[in-house]
Each structure stands twice: as structure tokens, then as C-alpha cells.
């Protein structure tokens with residue numbers, strides 16, 4: 001009887017949602033056309049035509065099919081706009097930045113999975129403004145990002161050490177390097193192994209972002225009242241998933257925050273971004289300041305770890321696939337650094353080729369192919385087309401970075417596209433800005449990301465010859481260069497072999 005009553009209520013709510021979506025569909029009719037896009041039916045919109053994986057590739061194909069850099073579709077009553085060119089991105093996210101600075105509401109992540117503290121997902125409100133201000137102060141390009149270079153270099157060298165000890169687990173070693181780096185910079189907490197409770201907890205929490213970070217993956221993002229459905233109901237697997245993930249997400253932000261606060265009180269806190277913030281706001285911060293501090297610090301782990309991890313794996317993959325490029329980069333390394341010392345971040349200015357290789361890695365297989373979704377807060381018009389208020393606006397970074405009108409042979413890994421004829425960085429080359437997004441929500445950690453990727457790449461290149469794995473008969477195993485789909489895209493596991501380049505690699509690393 002209890003179940004029948006519940007089913008009746010859910011059925012009625014679904015019917016009510018259906019009617020309200022139909023009314024919304026009608027009321028949204030406008031005298032200006034929408035941007036072009038796939039066929040739309042009442043209520044469901046284009047829901048059944050949407051790609052289930054590697055959406056960025058389909059969106060680019062649609063963009064060419066409709067001869068339009070901006071696309072529009074609806075799914076279950078929710079409007080979506082896809083931006084496929086640098087020009088449209090500038091026009092919407094930069095020139096009308098206040099209008100496009102919001103994020104879509106994502107009940108699955110924010111309300112059910114415990115991620116509401118995350119700056120990257122927060123609506124454009126006062127909590128976000130304060131948290132972003134704190135974050136930017138400690139991570140922006142210039143003195144703030146330079147302050148983290150020593151830790152970045154230490155962690156990159158420990159990565160080499162870990163690979164020397166066990167050359168078969170690149171993915172795990174790189175992952176640990178970034179976990180360690182962020183815990184140290186942000187909280188002053190030392191992490192030694194992947195089994196560290198902060199790392200294992202963060203990993204579980206991050207799984208939710210991968211699974212639910214793109215709007216539309218879970219129906220509850222389109223029909224928000226579904227979040228009230230009891231977890232035991234058939235079809236409510238999302239509630240059971242969320243329950244498991246939410247305690248990890250909350251612990252990820254609140255746990256280290258409490259540890260550092262107590263350490264600051266006890267006078268034992270190591271220097272870190274959070275210690276600086278806690279000291280700045282004093283003994284009695286307001287609730288809003290306290291929330292902004294834990295948001296800013298917690299977001300650093302979420303935003304930095306998987307993205308930079310993906311970029312570093314792409315660097316290794318590219319070196320394996322393009323040995324000639326690796327040889328050229330290593331020749332530059334030999335000229336500038338040689339064998340008797342390890343590379344430093346100050347070498348970056350003398351090594352334009354490696355810098356171009358890193359930029360190309362970010363362009364070629366960008367870690368966030370659809371960036372992070374935006375939301376437009378008022379009706380808008382672009383090129384004579386109507387963009388309805390509340391639309392989720394998706395930056396198709398991948399399409400922009402693979403636009404053949406800008407990048408010749410975009411699928412080729414070619415660092416030369418960022419270099420002049422005499423091998424210097426070409427300041428007139430199109431900047432791959434889409435890697436880090438546009439406007440008020442653009443990545444505030446881009447300088448840290450670029451430095452970290454560079455020193456990790458330089459340390460790996462200095463220490464190892466990166467090649468294909470060999471089978472038992474000694475034949476090279478063909479490298480599959482597939483990429484995962486999800487919010488963060490990264491190379492599917494591939495066969496690699498990392499061989500130390502010279503005898504003193506281990507000695508130098510041990511002596512650091």
C-alpha cells in the first residue's frame with residue numbers, strides 16, 4: 001500500500017513535469033529564431049539524438065553540418081547552447097561576461113553528492129565572489145604562482161624517483177604527484193603514499209564529478225524534484241550512488257580545513273595557502289568568510305589534480321607516438337641543462353621547444369574538452385538568434401582547439417605551430433585560450449597548471465627515454481591513442497616503456 005501510494009505520487013509528479021515542460025516549450029517560442037541544431041520534439045526536445053560519449057566531436061560535426069559556430073538544442077525542457085568557435089566564445093563569455101558567469105544548477109552534484117562548496121560549480125553569487133577572490137590572490141600568474149615553484153619542482157623530482165623504483169605504474173605515480181603537490185601547497189599537509197586517507201577520500205569524491213559533472217548525465221539534473229525520490233525506490237540508483245559519494249565530498253573540503261585551523265591555533269601549521277587565509281581573516285571570521293576559505297582550498301584539489309594529471313599523461317603519450325619530437329626536445333634539454341643537474345623552472349625561458357610541446361599537449365588532447373558549463377542569466381541575442389535566459393552554455397573547447405580554420409591538420413601533434421622559423425615562441429600564433437576557458441569563470445590556476453606541467457614534462461624528458469612497450473618477443477606493442485569521455489578526458493591506458501637515459505639519473509635524484 002505504501003509502495004502504491006509512492007508510485008501514485010511519483011506518477012502524478014511526472015505527469016505534472018510533462019505538462020509544465022510542454023507549457024515551457026510553448027512559452028519559449030520567440031520571434032527570433034534559435035541558433036540551428038538537431039531536430040527538436042515537444043517536451044523531450046533532442047534528448048534522444050544526443051551523443052552519449054565524446055560529445056565534443058559530435059557537436060563539432062553538427063556545427064559544420066549546420067554551418068554555424070553556435071548550436072541550440074533542448075533536452076527535457078532545458079535549453080542548451082553550444083559554442084564552437086573562438087569568436088563566439090569571445091563575444092559571449094568575454095564581451096558579455098556578466099551575463100554568462102553563472103553555472104547551471106546541478107542537483108545531482110550540488111544537492112545530492114555534497115559538492116555545493118566547490119567554486120567551479122557555484123552559482124555566480126557573493127559566496128563565489130569571495131571564494132574566487134581568495135583563490136585568485138594565491139594562485140594567479142605572477143608572484144602568487146611563482147611562490148609555488150619550489151614545491152612543483154620537488155614533486156616533479158619525486159615523480160622521477162617513483163618511476164625509477166617502479167616504471168610500470170605511470171598513471172598512479174603521476175596521480176600521486178599532483179595529489180601530493182596540491183595538499184602541500186594548499187594545506188601544508190605532507191602526503192607520502194597513495195594510501196594516505198586524504199588522497200583515498202578525495203579520489204572517491206572526485207569519482208562523482210567524473211560520473212555526474214556534465215549536465216544531462218543524470219535525469220535529476222533535468223527534473224530537479226526527482227532528488228526527493230526515496231533512495232529505496234526502483235530506478236533511484238542515483239540516490240544510492242549520491243549517498244555513497246556525498247560524505248567523501250564533504251570530508252574533502254571540511255576535513256583538511258579543520259586540521260589546518262587547529263594547527264594554526266596550536267602554532268604548528270606549515271606555510272600554505274590556507275594558513276595564509278586563516279591568518280588573514282583572524283580568529284573570528286564570519287560564516288561567509290569561513291565557507292569561502294574552505295571552498296577555495298577544497299576546490300584547488302578538485303580543479304587541479306585530474307586536469308594536470310591528464311595533461312602530463314598526454315605529454316608522455318605524445319612523446320611515445322612522436323619520437324622525432326622527443327629527440328628534438330631532448331637535444332634542447334642537453335644544450336640548456338646537460339646531464340649534471342636537473343631541470344628547473346627558470347630554464348623554461350631558454351627552452352621554447354619544450355614549452356611549445358607542452359602547449360601543444362594542452363591543445364591536442366585538452367583535459368576538459370567541454371570546459372565547465374556556464375548559464376546565461378538573461379535573454380540574449382547572438383547574430384540575430386535568440387538565446388533564452390537560463391540556457392546551459394557549453395564551451396566546446398575541443399572544437400575550438402581542433403578548428404582547421406585556425407590550426408592546420410589539427411589532429412597532428414605539432415609543437416611547430418607555436419614556434420617561429422628560428423625556433424622561438426611565436427607570439428603571433430593563435431593562443432589556445434580555450435584550454436582554460438573564458439570570461440569571469442576562466443581558470444584561475446592556469447599559470448600554476450602550465451608551470452607544473454612544464455616541470456613534470458622537463459623532469460620526465462631529462463630522466464627517461466619514452467618509447468613503446470615491447471612484447472615477450474621484443475616486438476614493439478602498437479600504441480592505441482584512445483581517450484576517455486567524461487568531464488576530464490585522459491589517455492586510455494597505453495603501452496609505454498620509460499628507460500633511464502644515463503647512469504647518473506638515480507644518483508642525482510637520490511641526492512636532491
Ligand code: HEM
Pocket residue numbers: 119120121132135139299300303304305307308311362366367368371372373374395434435436437438439440441442443444445446448449
Ligand atoms: C591543465 C590543467 C588545467 C586545465 C586544462 C584547466 C581548465 C579549466 C577550465 C576549462 C575551467 C573552466 C573555465 C570556464 O568555466 O570557462 C577551469 C576552472 C577552474 N580551474 Fe582550472 N584547469 C587546469 C588546472 C587548474 C589548476 C592547477 C588549478 C588550481 C591551482 C585550477 C583551478 C580552477 C578553478 C578554481 C576553476 C573554477 C573557476 C570558477 O568557476 O570560477 N585549474 N579550469
